[in-house]
Amino acid sequence: MKQAVHIGGKPSSEPDPQGLLHAVALGDREAFAALHDAVAGSVLGVVHGVLRDRAQSEEVAQEVLVEIWRTAPRYRRDRGTAVNWILTLAHRRAVDRVRSAEASAAREQRAALLDRMPEYDEVVEEVEARLEREQLRRCLRTLTRIQRQAVILAYYGGLTYRQVAEDLALPLGTVKTRLRDGLVRLRGCLGVSA
Secondary structure, X not given: OOOOEEEXXXXXXXXXXXXXXXXXXXXXXXXXXXXXXXXXXXXXXXXXXXXXOHHHHHHHHHHXXXXXXHHHHHXXXXXXXXXXXXXXXXXXXXXXXHHHHXXXXXXXXXHHHHHHOOOOOHHHHHHHHHHHHXXXXXXXXXXXXXXXXXXXXXXXXOOXXXXXXXXXXXXXXXXXXXXXXXXXXXXHHHOOOO
């Protein structure tokens, strides 16, 4: 059964959190039980106001009450009331839980992004390929008509020298010469050494 605490010589039905916290600091388990009963609702209210989740709030409130038992000797009466000290602990612990959850979510999001990121930069690859194609088109325009036709048929059309010669109605030797000269000119235009 709870013992009434006397304030100013008069019996009081309300426990004195200040006196209880002092007794808890000295290791008094009964005082802790009384303090627990006196502040548990307020602690849960503060924590729930921050977390907005009943299950997490109950868990954090329990952690705060354990922390009160462990850290009661650190309480300094000259810095505020026992209730304010306890509710400050509750608020800090709730904010820590929010920050921890946000940090965890941010880590998971970064990990998910890393899983989706290609091993190379697709945009850079596409831009480089586009620039190379444009440079090749410019260089192809520097070739003679027959050189350009022979290169396109052989390298883009996949035809053999003989097929290119038949397609252009030119002798095989002429096609080989035009292809060789065209490739030399392309290498020079593209800045590729032989």
